[in-house]
Amino acid sequence: MDLRSFKLHRPDQHVRAVVVGARGEQGRDLEGPAYARVDAVAGPMWAAFERHAGSPVRAVAVDAFARHATLSLADARRPGLKLPGSEFEAFVDVVAPVARTIRGELIARAPDVPGAGPGEARFWDPMFAADTGGWELGRAAPPLVTWFSEHVPKGMHALVPGCGRGHEARLLAALEATVTAIDLAPTAIAQAQAMTPPGLPITFAVQDLFTRIGQPPAFDLVVEHTCFCAIDPARRDDYVTAVADALQPRGTLVGLFYAHGRPGGPPFTTDRAEVERRFARRFAIEQLEVAQGSTLIRHRQELFAVMRRR
Ligand SMILES: C[S@@+](CC[C@H](N)C(=O)[O-])C[C@H]1O[C@@H](n2cnc3c(N)ncnc32)[C@H](O)[C@@H]1O
Secondary structure, eight states: EEEEEEEEHHHHHEEEEEEEEEEEEEEEOHHHHHHHHHHHOOOOHHHHHHHHTOEEEEEEEEEEETEEEEESSSSTSSSOEEEEEHHHTTTTHHHHHHHHHHHHHHOOOOOOTTTTOSSSSHHHHHHHHTOOTTOOSSSEEEEEEEHHHHHHTTEEEEEEOOOTTOHHHHHHTTTTTTTEEESSOHHHHHHHHHHHHOOOOOOEEOOOGGGGSSSSEEEEEEEEESTTSSSSSSHHHHHHHHHHHHHEEEEEEEEEEOOOOOOTTTOOOOHHHHHHHTTTTTEEEEEEEEOOOGGGGGOOOOEHHHHHHH
């Protein structure tokens, strides 16, 4: 569930947020102790805004998707101060923790399935059915959208492992790649199929990525988004083997690796050193850096990678 926009109002101790998930947008409010938990991380943001405005600020409205903000000043005679595009980017480091906390307050916790682990469909299926998957952005990840708009995958055969509702698969197919999108969870695949307009060249299949190990290579592109972080970390070398085996020699892996730094999971965190260490065995790593343009709630928490199969 992603945070599209929010307004934080200090005098009223109130947050109004718009969240987006698989079922579209929803307005939500936070008050009382939930507001206090948000305010507890908002100090650096207010301080930065007040330095910028040169006066006390009583509210901020952030459009997280369009990436701009408006400040309401305590002096009601002064008009709101707009922070467009590049000006807003200068504040993202202090706004993102606030956005993450708001979203953390609003997210519906998935009920535990007794005894089920992330390697099983019965772990994932109920989250797709009830729309409690915290990972859901409701669209393809912005850094991947930017990359593929500049590196159009037209004519490529692409594999999307752990495709969920198929956002990245549709992105690639709309850019004229031929896509195979696989997921362990039948509910994910059913929903992905229902969301996909007829005529897009995507084959959706219920399939465990690890069953591809040792199969003949069939793809020239693998696109990773929140599959690596979803599997049991003990199987990460198997993940590398599976995606490398799926690719033709010199085939490309383009992906986002979630490096949120929190314990537990899924999503299980990673870092640059681990990605380098595990993937170097089968890939030449051409690019591995903190992603630019991540959705606000994942700002500086995603590594963007481009790798070439050896
Ligand atoms: C966190 S969700 C992300 C879904 C999608 N990539 C997105 O970002 O919207 C992880 C997905 O990986 C799938 N998955 C986990 N292990 C898998 C495996 N071994 N093979 C295929 N899919 C797997 C889950 O069923 C789930 O749909």
